[in-house]
Amino acid sequence: MxxxxxxxxxxxxxxxxxxxxxxxxxxxxxxxxxxxxxxxxxxxxxxxxxxxxxxxxxxxxxxxxxxxxxxxxxxxxxxxxxxxxxxxxxxxxxxxxxxxxxxxxxxxxxxxxxxxxxxxxxxxxxxxxxxxxxxxxxxxxxxxxxxxxxxxxxxxxxxxxxxxxxxxxxxxxxxxxxxxxxxxxxxxxxxxxxxxxxxxxxxxxxxxxxxxxxxxxxxxxxxxxxxxxxxxxxxxxxxxxxxxxxxxxxxxIAKLEMQADATRIRDLRDTLERELLSVSGAFLNGCPKHRLHTTANICFPGVNAEQMITRLQHISVSNGSACSSVTSRPSHVLKAMGLSDEEALSSIRFSLGKFNTGSDIRQASAKVRELVEKLRA
CATH class of the missing domain: 3.40.640.10 (Type I PLP-dependent aspartate aminotransferase-like (Major domain))
Structure with a gap:
């Protein structure tokens, strides 16, 4: 199964x-x-x-x-x-x-x-x-x-x-x-x-x-x-x-439910970040305060993001905009923020939505942490 x-x-x-x-x-x-x-x-x-x-x-x-x-x-x-x-x-x-x-x-x-x-x-x-x-x-x-x-x-x-x-x-x-x-x-x-x-x-x-x-x-x-x-x-x-x-x-629907959804999604995002930023060397891309509650863009130095995404299999994440993800070039957004090519190509965007659950976050964070160790080795 x-x-x-x-x-x-x-x-x-x-x-x-x-x-x-x-x-x-x-x-x-x-x-x-x-x-x-x-x-x-x-x-x-x-x-x-x-x-x-x-x-x-x-x-x-x-x-x-x-x-x-x-x-x-x-x-x-x-x-x-x-x-x-x-x-x-x-x-x-x-x-x-x-x-x-x-x-x-x-x-x-x-x-x-x-x-x-x-x-x-x-x-x-x-x-x-x-x-x-x-x-x-x-x-x-x-x-x-x-x-x-x-x-x-x-x-x-x-x-x-x-x-x-x-x-x-x-x-x-x-x-x-x-x-x-x-x-x-x-x-x-x-x-x-x-x-x-x-x-x-x-x-x-x-x-x-x-x-x-x-x-x-x-x-x-x-x-x-x-x-x-x-x-x-x-x-x-x-x-x-x-x-x-x-x-x-x-x-x-958004007019009625947006605020409640945002509170729940933010809690899930914060949990995910705490787990992933505890990985050695990992850091958040962008200002942590002025940021949408759905999004965490994290760099894992020494890890190729494309390899990570492929090996995550049933867990869907991204290394940039969906409109340009077919290319292996570093994100123009991250480059504009001062990241090196290597850092940009080691960064992954996690974006959550209202259908995500606590179980999703626990499984995803555990799998990412496991893969970071394997890919670095």
Missing amino acids: SPEKIYLDNNATTRMDDRVLQAMIPFFTTYYENAGSSHLSGLTVQEYVEEAAWNVAELTGGKPEEYIFTSGATEAVNLAVSGLDHSKRKHIVTVSTEHKAVLDTCRNLENNGYSLSIVNVGENGLVNPEILKEAITDETLVVCVMLVNNETGIIQDIRQISSIAHEKGALFLCDATQAVGKIPVDVSDLGIDLMPFSAHKFYGPKGSGALYVSREAKIKLHPQILGGGQQRNRRSGTLNVPGIIGLGKACE
């Missing part, structure tokens, strides 16, 4: 909540109509879509009409950055530890004649606000800084950063993919103009996400997908109604 899998890679994706799945099923079978159709059945489906938008807005602090439904955060990032009106300002500022979706989209614009400034972080993974301020000019169109880092869990001071961006007349884009549904996020309170996120990071379906676009900021956004003019001509294509319903349900 094969051992039951232990999943500690929740920053890559999460298991869908059964209640989300049950909410979605009728929209494959009973309410299958196109939400853009003008007949009664189509209008009924559209009402469900609007209810989902209301749940998304309730969780994240915006208004329902300020959200564009997308296939996920990557598409939302591309729409947000590439879709801005670049006719007056042609400078972009971002941070070296951003997700590749942001960095590659910004670099693509740089290759097409725009100027790009990439601000470094400190060893703790945090952005120095003074250095960020120096990078922003009167030509800066948008400043892109993520709320929670996907590899280290580091939480940036977004309220301060958005204020700095707005002082210079720039827009502020905040990738909140690892934050929404896990910690309180209020776009108005944080001063966010554009915010991409995905459902599958907080127990919703893959292939479903959204982009928040502040109405107050009066943003002119050019669509990147043309066609039928859906979603107020901002993103064409037949709506993925089951995915939207799933996103809305995940938001509804």
Whole structure:
């Protein structure tokens, strides 16, 4: 009998909540109509879509009409950055530890004649606000800084950063993919103009996400997908109604249960860390205080992370972003924080979720400790 899998890679994706799945099923079978159709059945489906938008807005602090439904955060990032009106300002500022979706989209614009400034972080993974301020000019169109880092869990001071961006007349884009549904996020309170996120990071379906676009900021956004003019001509294509319903349900559940989940997950994460940081030479990557409760990124000097991951077998962990884990190159996030290639390649990300148990943590920590000794030997 094969051992039951232990999943500690929740920053890559999460298991869908059964209640989300049950909410979605009728929209494959009973309410299958196109939400853009003008007949009664189509209008009924559209009402469900609007209810989902209301749940998304309730969780994240915006208004329902300020959200564009997308296939996920990557598409939302591309729409947000590439879709801005670049006719007056042609400078972009971002941070070296951003997700590749942001960095590659910004670099693509740089290759097409725009100027790009990439601000470094400190060893703790945090952005120095003074250095960020120096990078922003009167030509800066948008400043892109993520709320929670996907590899280290580091939480940036977004309220301060958005204020700095707005002082210079720039827009502020905040990738909140690892934050929404896990910690309180209020776009108005944080001063966010554009915010991409995905459902599958907080127990919703893959292939479903959204982009928040502040109405107050009066943003002119050019669509990147043309066609039928859906979603107020901002993103064409037949709506993925089951995915939207799933996103809305995940938001509804998170609004009610997020705080209690966070307390329990933090306790499990702290237990895991105590066990693993007792390993000789092991150290935590990033600031221990300003960090998401789901995440522990730990370096085990002298251990090859890829070998560790393979030998863990039924225990799922990661050595970086799921979007770039097919490569054996050291994490750009850890390198930006000052780690050597060897240290970065010896680091493992453990990311917990609400379905993890104390038994998961005990088994995983024991197996990791055992493997560290074997691999070092």
